[in-house]
Amino acid sequence: MQTKAAQRLIDRIIIAIMAVLGVFMVLPFAWLFSMSFRAPGEAYKMPPSFLPPNLDFRNYWAVLHSSVPFLQIYWNSLMVAVVVTLGQLITCTLAAFAFARLKFPGRDSIFFVFLIGLMFPAQVTIIPIYLGFAKVGLLNHPIGLALMYLTSSFGIFLVRQFMRSQPKALEEAALMDGAGYFKIFYRISLPQLRPALSALGIITFTQTWNYYFQARVLLEPHDAMTLPIAMDLLRGYMASGNLSVVMAAMSMAVLPVILIFLLAQKLVIEGVTMSGIKS
Amino acid sequence: MIARTRSDLEKAQTRAGYLFILPSSVLYAVFVLAPVIVTFILSFTYYDPMAGSHWVGLENFQRFFTGDRSLQIFGNTLCFSLFAVTGNVVVGLLLALALNRAMPAFLLYLFRLAYFLPVIIAAAFVSIVWGYFYGDDLGVINYYLVHLGLPAVHWLTSSQTAMMSIVIMDVWKNTGFFMIIFIAALQGVPRNIMDAAIMDGSSYWRRFFRIVLPWISPVVFFAIVYASIGALQVYESIVILTRGGPGDVTRSMSIYIVEEAFDNFEIGYAASISVIMTLVILVITTIQLIASRRWVRH
Numbered sequence: 001m002q003t004k005a006a007q008r009l010i011d012r013i014i015i016a017i018m019a020v021l022g023v024f025m026v027l028p029f030a031w032l033f034s035m036s037f038r039a040p041g042e043a044y045k046m047p048p049s050f051l052p053p054n055l056d057f058r059n060y061w062a063v064l065h066s067s068v069p070f071l072q073i074y075w076n077s078l079m080v081a082v083v084v085t086l087g088q089l090i091t092c093t094l095a096a097f098a099f100a101r102l103k104f105p106g107r108d109s110i111f112f113v114f115l116i117g118l119m120f121p122a123q124v125t126i127i128p129i130y131l132g133f134a135k136v137g138l139l140n141h142p143i144g145l146a147l148m149y150l151t152s153s154f155g156i157f158l159v160r161q162f163m164r165s166q167p168k169a170l171e172e173a174a175l176m177d178g179a180g181y182f183k184i185f186y187r188i189s190l191p192q193l194r195p196a197l198s199a200l201g202i203i204t205f206t207q208t209w210n211y212y213f214q215a216r217v218l219l220e221p222h223d224a225m226t227l228p229i230a231m232d233l234l235r236g237y238m239a240s241g242n243l244s245v246v247m248a249a250m251s252m253a254v255l256p257v258i259l260i261f262l263l264a265q266k267l268v269i270e271g272v273t274m275s276g277i278k279s
Numbered sequence: 280m281i282a283r284t285r286s287d288l289e290k291a292q293t294r295a296g297y298l299f300i301l302p303s304s305v306l307y308a309v310f311v312l313a314p315v316i317v318t319f320i321l322s323f324t325y326y327d328p329m330a331g332s333h334w335v336g337l338e339n340f341q342r343f344f345t346g347d348r349s350l351q352i353f354g355n356t357l358c359f360s361l362f363a364v365t366g367n368v369v370v371g372l373l374l375a376l377a378l379n380r381a382m383p384a385f386l387l388y389l390f391r392l393a394y395f396l397p398v399i400i401a402a403a404f405v406s407i408v409w410g411y412f413y414g415d416d417l418g419v420i421n422y423y424l425v426h427l428g429l430p431a432v433h434w435l436t437s438s439q440t441a442m443m444s445i446v447i448m449d450v451w452k453n454t455g456f457f458m459i460i461f462i463a464a465l466q467g468v469p470r471n472i473m474d475a476a477i478m479d480g481s482s483y484w485r486r487f488f489r490i491v492l493p494w495i496s497p498v499v500f501f502a503i504v505y506a507s508i509g510a511l512q513v514y515e516s517i518v519i520l521t522r523g524g525p526g527d528v529t530r531s532m533s534i535y536i537v538e539e540a541f542d543n544f545e546i547g548y549a550a551s552i553s554v555i556m557t558l559v560i561l562v563i564t565t566i567q568l569i570a571s572r573r574w575v576r577h
Contacts, residue, residue, distance in 0.1 A: 011380050011381065011382070014377050014380070015380075015382055015386065017377070018374070018377050018378065018390060019390075021374075022389070022390055022393035022394060023393070025393045025394055025396065025397065025451070025455075026393050026396060028397075028405060028408045028409065028412065029396065029400075029408075031408065031412075031419065032408050044417050046422050047422065048419045048422070090302070091302045091303045091306065092303065094299045094300070094302060094303065095299060095300045095302075095303040095304075097299055098295070098296045098297075098299035098300045099300070102292050102293075102295055102296040102299065103289075103292055103293075103296070104292060104293040104295075104296030104297060105293065107296065110300065110304070113312075114303070114307060117307060117311050117312075119508070119557070119560055119561060119564055120311060120315055120557060121508070121511070121512045121553075121556060121557065121560065122512070123512060123532075123533055123536050123553040123556055123557075124314070124315055124318050124553040124554065124556065124557045125310065125311060125314035125315055125318065126314075126536075126540075126553075127314075127317075127318055127321065127540050127546060127549060127550055127553070128313070128314035128317035128318055128321070129310065129314050130540075130541070131546075132314075147310070148310045149310075150302075150306050151302065151303040151306040151307055153307070153311075156303060180295075181291070181292070181295035181299075182295070185299070206399050209401065210400075210401030210402070210403070210404075212401065212402065212403040212514065212515040213512075213514045213515065213533065213537075216515075216518075216537070217537060217541060227401075228401045228403035228404065228515070229403070231403060231404060231407055232403065232407065232518075232519055235407055235410075243411065246407070250404055250407065250408070253404060254400055254401075254404055257399055257400060257401075258396075258400075261392075261395075261396065261399055262392075265388070265391065265392060265395075268395075268399065269391060269395060269459055
């Protein structure tokens, strides 16, 4: 049997190993931020830096004045992510309320059909969506990408599970008093859902911010792009010398997600765990 | 006297129910169900909007399963998935075991921050960074290898190492997700059973294989399926790191679908490849469902 002291020593060694590994995990991010401050001429000078040598924002300036319409692209990304997040919060909560609290014919089979949607990869829907968008003129408009994701099976599932874990006595009492269903939803259920909705909002925002496959197929012109595809384009433009400028663009592109994560680490992780364990 | 009768209430509830699911149902039908059905139909056709499309039966599927190039791409995708899933789940589980011990709260906070950060950043972004790390002459990794007196590695430009380099980045990026769900699962292992086993003097790894692993096995199953579904769709990390090369050694099904559909306008053939991908996902999910049912019965 291990003694207490031996156990404590093992704990310490493992924590030390995890700390070293943890530094390696964040090294690429440290590198990208520090490189964004290097003068373009020294971009490839070795050794690489993992701490910013200075705080010279010239590369950031260069990104905003390059031939790639970076501000427009940033705006596209922001617009798509905000529209999708708000859209999902509304549509998923409404549907989740119906599936968790109301009884109507076909409810469980309809819910099952929504769950099946979790298994379809974007690859199996993209071709008809591309052809359809081409027909109605939505191709090469960022709003088309947003439209595709205004609801999600995952969101409905997440909110429904959360709602089922909440007591429904208040809702039943309000029903007895003659309140309409929408009023019950809005006044009683919605305020209880705050943790689930913040988790869903954060997950949806970061996921949408990161879409690449769909965006690459649907959005070709530079001023219609979102950030993930634009970054690849920028790298091509700057291939030879301007690694630092690409990294300045990258720093701006990852900033919103990193900020959200730093401010709401617990919510992000809880949301992900919720999504993981319960399905 | 006006009283709400039972049937009135039922009717009102039915109407409200359909109204509440209406927005999601319409969107889901338009952007998921209909496209999936259309893709299935397209996979049996030769699509040509000008001269007229026609039915070709299983020809597209036959072409996929008899072509050398398509079979290589199919093999690449399965091979990548096998290594990426194993790597992500095993490393995630080891990290979870390492963190599942008493430590100060701020340390745990920092660890979760560090290990989870790559999970939430787009693969498209981190792949560009890793592209510079993996560079042959100006790459960050090779700089340190050479400094240590080791030979430089052709991470992305040699057909022997390219796929493994992509797998390594994938594990770095995604294993934190699995670590987090395994930590949650480990905390559900009943304390008293563990204490009893410790009293009996069974070793750490014996306890792990006899008690912990069976207890968390539903979560492990879930993790394997979830990781497989993601890995089979691998796209941007490969597009950015190697563009499918050298040759075709890292080309994945997703890349092939996009090339066939939107560069060559082989819509029917591309649709059949995405149907095959969906069927593989379906099979894996079904196996998991059956396996986890059997586990629950024990």
